[in-house]
Amino acid sequence: MDLGLADRVYILTGASRGLGFATAQALVADGARVIISSRSADRVAEAVEDLGGADHAVGVAADLSDPQTPRELVDTAVERFGRLDGALVSVGGPTPGTAASMTDDQWRAAFDTVFLGSVRAARTFASALPEGGAVGLVLSTSVKTPLAGLGLSNGLRPGLAMAAKDMADEYAPRGVRILSILPGRFMTDRNRELFASADDPATAAAEVAAAIPLRRIGEPPEFGRVAAFLLSPAASYVTGVAVAVDGGALRAL
DSSP states (O other): OOOSOTTOEEEEETOSSHHHHHHHHHHHHTTOEEEEEESOHHHHHHHHHHTTSTTTEEEEEOOTTSTTHHHHHHHHHHHHHSOOOEEEEOOOOOOOBOTTTSOHHHHHHHIIIIIIHHHHHHHHHHHHOOTTOEEEEEOOGGGTSOOTTBHHHHHHHHHHHHHHHHHHHHHGGGTOEEEEEEEOOBOSHHHHHHHHTSSSHHHHHHHHHHTSTTSSOBOHHHHHHHHHHHHSGGGTTOOSOEEEESTTOOOOO
16 A cells, blocks of 8 residues: 655654654655654664664654744754654653552643643644644553553543544644554563563563453554554544554453
């Protein structure tokens, strides 16, 4: 299938590694060009090199909690490649722990970064897109069911999914699509850290895999290919939905 990605330009936040980087790889492989950002200048530079260099990717060291970051990324896309066709908004997972164990300061910090940072980025990107553009928010299966030990995510991600649904209604008349993507367990650095914190990391990973209907933890490219499709013109009639990419782990429709 031709996804229609040739020469299109996408912004991807939190994309120096993990699921964001896997999506950037899938987009570039089909002919798109990307602006990737993360807080680490070194990791951004390495990611740009891995994506094929300046002809295919531009890196920006930036933090979504900074209100100026989304506009900086839009301006970079237009200045470097002359256009913007879509964006993937990905923010690192908040501090693990139960909802009741988190302090007020931890809730405020997570809200500013995970929630407000994502909403600000999505509305800025969507406002800059032409007809046919798309914005995807990388959330979590915690949108539909709580995940043990991830209270901040359980509290914030469902609200983000509803905000995305609201924005999808607002921007649809302009031909701009907004959607959420709900990854399950993928073997990213984040999940490696979670497994490493267990008493027996190997057993913890095996137990997680056994609870997934496909009986394995996903690999980042499996997410990246789905995200690239949803952002592409091939998915031009898909908006306002939350798409799970989780090996069948969610027990809700």
